[in-house]
Amino acid sequence: MTTGSVSATRTNDGLSTSGPVKEDRRRSWWDRHGRTTLVWGLRAGVLLLFLVLWQLAGGLVANPMFVSNPIAVGEQLIDWIQDGTLGTHTWITLQEVVLGYVIGALAGALAGFVLASIRLVYDVFEPFMMALYSIPKVALAPLFIVWFGIGLDMKVILAAVSVFFLVFLNTAAGVRDVDRGLIDAVRLMGGSNKDVAFKVVLPASMSGLLTGLKVSIPYALIGAVIGELVASNRGLGYLINDAAAQFNTAGVFAAVVVLTALAMILNALVGVLSSRANRWKPLDSE
Structure with missing residues (x-):
């Protein structure tokens, strides 16, 4: 049968x-x-x-002085772990990256959602935002040193600025791409502006926000490390500068390996957030 x-x-x-x-x-x-x-x-x-x-x-x-090798890099990491150098400087950079990322992401998401929700305001500010976004962030480091000194604040703000524009632009794009038919349907059912904002625009723009959060992680690291490279006596950027000054290629690669590991961990955390935030989406039909 x-x-x-x-x-x-x-x-x-x-x-x-x-x-x-x-x-x-x-x-x-x-x-x-x-x-x-x-x-x-x-x-x-x-x-x-x-x-x-x-x-x-x-x-x-190639000459090992210029390219080093994995064994030398591993030995350098072990030495730094044993004497506490790696933990101290990694913790400083991690604080700068996380604080800058959170501040920049929150400010960018809020600004993107609010400005893009008001078409006239967004049309006015968009060229200015694009102009500011186009400025190389390394060019801002000397100015930030004058304003905020060479302490932790300068690196946090530089990282936050690097993150802000990416999150802002992606969030704004998500808001502006919301299906107008959904908004009209909510209004026909008697929905208020608050209902439209929080029940239609916000959920529909989450994909743009999450994209901005993910692509901005490397820029948070770049902003923090640039600040450390320009003026600092702490952090992984300082370790890179110090190792390069001593022609310690293994030390430079070791610091880069740690930065890569930090980026991968932060990407994984944002990936978990993205999977949870996207649960509201309907499953694709099979």
Whole structure:
């Protein structure tokens, strides 16, 4: 007997199923686990291949003084961990990045949502925002030093400015792309401006906001490290400057590795936030 796409056969013990059902189960397991395992395996393979080629290049092809090698970088990281250097300077940079990211993201999201919700105001301010966004942030570092000194505040503000414009522009784009039909439908049902803002515009603009939050993470790091490179005696940027001044290429790469790890961790955290914030979206039809 066959019903739909499931083939069934009568046995002494009852009804057993085979064929498409087992195939669907295997496919479901692969979709959930197999592809993820494959992706992570390939990532590990690419990383291992890169480290091997780097190690070989540092000993055979190029001068180790200029390219170092993974073993020397690992030894430098271990030395810094043991004497407390890495923990101290990483903590300083992490504070600057997190504070700058939070301040810039909150200000950018609020400004983007408010200004883009009022078309006339946004049309007036858009060219000024684009002009300010186009200014290289490294050019602002000397000015911020004059205004705020060389302490933690200057790096936090530089990171916040770097984040602000990306979050602002992406949030504004999300607000302006809201389906006008949804807004008209809410108004026809007697919805107020508050209902339109919080029940239509805000949820629909979340994708733009989350995009801005994700792409701005590296810029928060860039802003903080630029401030440290220009004028600082603490932080990972200072470690890079100090190592470069001593021709310690392994130290420069070690600090860059730590910065890369910080960026990956922050990206993962924003990814978790994005997956939770997108739960309201309807599932794609199969």
